[in-house]
Amino acid sequence: MAPLLEVKNVSKSFPGVLANDNISLTVNAGEVVALLGENGAGKSTLVKMIYGLYPPDSGEIFINGNKVELTSPKAAIDLGVGMVHQHFQLVPVFSVAQNVALGAEKKRYGLYDSQQAEEDVAALSQKYGLAVDPAVKIEDLPVGTQQRVEILKVLYRDAKLLILDEPTAVLTPQETDELLEVMRGFAKQGVGVIFITHKLREVLAVADRVVVLRNGKQVGETKPSETDQAGLAKMMVGRSVVLDVKKELAKPKEEVLRIEKIVVKDDRNLIGLNELSLSVKAGEIVGIAGVEGNGQRELVQAITGLRKIEAGKVYINNVDATDSSPYQVHKMGVAHVPEDRERDGLVASYSIADNLVLNRFTEAEFSKRGVRQVEPIKKLARFLVEKFAVKTPSIETNAGALSGGNKQKLVIARELAWGPKLLVAAQPTRGVDVGSIEFIHNQIVQARDNGAAVLLVSAELDEVLGLADRVAVIYAGKIVAELDAAAADRNKVGRLMAGGDTN
Amino acid sequence: MIQGEEAKKLHPTLSYLVQKQSLVVPLIAVLVAFLIGSVLIALQGVNPVGAYQTIFNAALGSERGLLRTLEKTTPLILAGLAVAVALRVGLFNIGAQGQLIMGAFFATWAGFTFTNLPALLHVFVGLLAGVIAGGLWAAIAGVLKAYRGVHEVISTIMLNSIAIALLDYLVNHPFKEPGQALPRTVPIFETAQLPKLGFVPVGFLLALLVAMFISWVINRTTAGFQFNTVGANKFAAAYAGIKIKYIVVASMLLSGGLAGLGGAVESLGITYRFEPAFNKGLGFDGITIALLARANPLATIPAAFLVGVLRSGAPSLQFDYGIEPEIVDLLLAITLLLVAAPILGKLIFRKYAKKSETISSGWGS
Amino acid sequence: MSKFLTRHQKPVLWTLLVVFIAYGFYFWDSVRTTSILNFTLSYALPLILAAMVGIIGERSGVVNIGIEGQMLFSAFVAFFAAAATGSLIMGAFLGMAAGLLAGAFLGIAAVRWEMDQIIAGVVINIVAAGITSFYYTPGKSLPAIVPRIKIPVLSEIPLLGPVFFNKSVFVYLTLIIVVVLQIMLFTSKWGLRTRAVGEYPSAADTAGINVFRTRIFNVAIAGILAGTAGAYLSLDAAGWFERGFTAGRGFLALAIMIFGAWNPLGAMAAALFFGFASGMASQLQADEVINIPQQFINMLPYVMTLVVLSFSAGKVRPPAAVGQPYKKEG
């Protein structure tokens, strides 16, 4: 029998990048194939071609032994390919059932049959143990549940090949384990699964086979039984990597950030932070662990002046910063690495130089009587690009043209350059290659050692556990536990993240 | 941008043109528009070469023609700047017309109200009155946008209609010229008149200076940096500590002030009084000009000049050939289409063509 | 039915209130009430259709600022085609075809060429103004008038009968379009896909929906409605064509669309509000009951719109992806 999917010698290039270079991949029915590689290795590009989102430049794709032209997702869906995207592809104002049915609607009296769709979704969610209320709007659901909807969407279309692109990034360890179980269940029912991740633990737990990509090239194929974490890591990065962050023991000094019972509303005008209290001292890194959507964003925005605080107080260096604007907070010595650097942290159409003074353009050095001082700005830019090893042809290049890792270095460079007293870093290594991750981690530790207080928010539990001196677990807008990093283990924190009790 | 290896493969001249394509494309767009226009003219049974000759002769061939062309160009530069400045901040000021007529009226008002002012001061007071009136009128839309979330396209459309009705009342009742059948104000004092230097109206020089000043503000000052940042990425602007609401109001104030100045220059330099029929359509031409100029302040000068030449030459076209003056609107529309649609750039430069960018924003707040 | 009532409690209550008040006035002064409401509907009609054009476009993510030009162009074509062929039906048909053409242009420019949507709309406006003025020929007139069709029974209802059920085919067509569009947008497969494309195009794309095709199709179809509005203006409302006589209705329609929160029925209510305010303005002038200069009465609808919007805006949100050309990443 022909394999479910056979990709032969596929290449794809984007302006300036060869994203996939002569890659071949086979997936059989009932098999979980892990696609492993660091960010930018070309994993997403490969599966997007299988899903019909891009046409390959060269190479062939076979499904059930037939050569296919996947010109659109529709063509792929019709051939039984389903994909759960890394960025959820759900319409926020639609209900679960509407999202699931979208594109494969059933009709009654010529209209979309919403009742049928809701029944179908309910039946599916029961069958696969993916509990979700079909009538609820997506924007009212936590991310973990949204992912279930994404999976239901695929199941609704009777997919024979299921692609999961970094599905565990937004899950607690327990939820991750459940998802891995679900994946095994699919495989048992004869579905072929492509599982994209950069987390070695998960690969070893679930995959039948592992295909490793690096810089757009296929560097190897192996089986979990024939390798271990270190071996996989070496294949993935091309050298042996230090997975742990090297750092001295923290020497906390005076308190820099004190949050007293703040109440903040989220975008939907519901309670986002519910009387949250927290304290961060100079010379320590406090990591916030939690499942995304439990108030991390609101917390960061409340501290940095981007979100209104309804009740409670925020003190920075014992000065009341509760109703301060982002500008005032910045002046108090707070640096902010925003979670969405593309949206908040950078202006893509601006040069690197302008981005490096994005929140400092009024400083006397860069502005005299309202006139921008171009030379000092350029001088600073040249210095920072050098110091933070930003790879760019020139400081005049638009920030939008940089790679994810370099964009992030740009933001980090800007925020650390002026010696802040408090660094609020949200998802500092999201979508960043391993080399840059190491670099950024070292910079954060260095900032701590120079006496800054650091508040680290990350969806990557490993990052929080590895980098933080103290771990605060956030759940439903509250800090439910604070643990010494040394005392925090994955399972315990995971249970707390899910709202469970430690005892 | 073409960089490195790829550029080397190209012939140097071609490579230069590719670099300068934001300049080359509009020029070719104008040429192609004229070519298409010549077909339309020929279909009317008129020799297109003669027709174009007539336009340019009338608009540029004599001192009188030049004067009229420059007079027409002047408010167009300012109206174009008004729309362009707002576009920089991501606001679509469709109400330049209303702001312009408010400016025209209040400049006139200052011109006939204050007595015994020395000439230079009186002109200045008149212009200032126009700027303030236009600016405040636009600021209403700015405030509604910033603090109440009312989209500026809607509010400025409403404000246009309100301005027309309000001014109609003012020239029909409190400020109507006594003994005149026509609703209009009395003329301004001579001290408030903007003079001409030969065939160059002083207002035109003023408009050039203002365009250069605005260009400098946008590109060189921290205020301009804030405008651009809000326009380019308002999330990043908020993150960077820029007070977006304040910038929205300030930019509308500036935009309206520029439109108001356009009206004021018209009143003090050409019409010397206010009449509702004057200033018709100038603000809407400002939209065309700002879009032709891709919101670049300096580029509004040639764009406005093009419109000025065509508008100034059109009546002669009718005189000489009986072709209706609206042909120039068709020419402008085709030019705008070719400048804005990426077709032309792709046809000429193929894969080296610049990607089109969106310069206006949708309704999304 | 009961489900409908519970879901749409507020609008239903408001409608009932308005109808109740209208009948109150009807019993007080039936002639004035009926005539003002007649004015209201005929003033609102092209605005309603134009607002539907805007809604279909924006619900699928395309800003249409060229409605004004689309209407003008269609009105021009409808009038001269009717005059030339001697058939109103032919005129209306070709007017709609002209609208389709203008709509398709916007769709292709905005979607295929990724042209700035607002510029594309402005181009339509200028081209339409230029063509209709340049190629205008005097001395043409319509072969006939658009007949009124009295609907039996319904037209006998006091107030509602004469206002709604003794009108030309354009009125019935518009009312049907609004209701059908309201139903289609929220309960049909097409509506679901359209809204998905306007809210989150990549989600629609990955669900196997062709975003480009959906947008072009919708904007082009909406053009037919703009064509209908244009045909109504020149064939029915005015009975002739005058240069530039759409007079900003296309822009006003955008305000109405936003006022109506991108809902067909809401936009219809907003358009009726404008028509009513305008009818009242001329009525106050005619009756000379209050001694206010007519200019102030006439600016009332615009001022009220600003006031109402400044209290209600921000509560409704536009389709999330409106105005952004959809580009596949990479």
Next chain:
Amino acid sequence: MRRIRIAAGISILALVLAACSTGADQADDSNCADAEVFCIGLITDTGKVDDKSFNQSAWEGALAAAEELGGVAKYVETVDSKDYANNIAQFTDKSYDAIVTVGFLMAEATVAAAQQYPDVHFIAVDQFQGETLPNVTGLMFPEDQAGYAAGYLAGLMTKTNKLGQVLGLEIAPVQLFAKGFEAGAKASNSAVDVTTVYHPPADNAFANPVWGGQEARKQLDQGADIIFAAGGGTGNGGLIEIAKDPAAGESVFCIGVDMDQWNTVPEAHPCLITSAMKLITPGTTQLLLQVADGSIAGGNFYGQTGIAPYHDFEDVIPDDVKDAVADVVAGLKDGSIQTGVTL
């Protein structure tokens, strides 16, 4: 390559078309400087020459004069009201003998040009000349008298005692028509009630037939049986709407304005009993002929006003009404009847 060919194709097409073009049927004005050739130039208000209103009337008058004199007539339409001077200059540059400027908006530009070109005679339609210049003749019309006569007729014809007026922008000539109409109606029928509605202030106040139709409909609905529509395209929209009424010509009538609108708005035939005319066409022709024979004088010339023929309604209107109206028209002419209208 394909693209280059297309571009080349377009240019060749353009050249071919250019070659085919005959140079248009424009009047030959190359020898206007000759005393033999009488050249008439006309500049419209910011309107078109085919406006079915005063620009068109004046242009027809100019054409008639040109034909009579075997001369040349040409027009330029003004788009921007600040181009008046320039548009006049186009004619003076070519040594035209007489220039007609249409509309009161052009008053100042006309006087200025007249001072600059004393050899050219200007006919200033609708422009009152406060000071007399030898080479400017203001062609004025007592619009109130035309309105009065039409109103007098309407007052006698109404069954409901309700009259309506659908008007353009609230400016002097329109106001004179409207007030004259009201005065005339009251004079013939003291019980009559006249509704007066001007178009809201806007650039299109004279070009909004849609609004005109809607307003006329409203006034009909409210019982008006004769409506005076005075406001360019806006008024014409009113006429057409009234003509659509099932009772048009039976119990519902309309009255046009400026020229005999029976000729300009055929759609209004079912209801149009008459028009309140200012006879711009004959007035213009008359003055131009005077210019040609040198008998013209500066200052103001009052043209004729009156009401248009009843056309198809000749038999509908009772004879005693016709006689009474004829008496009023005569009385207005000889001054025995005053309209009493002031602005």
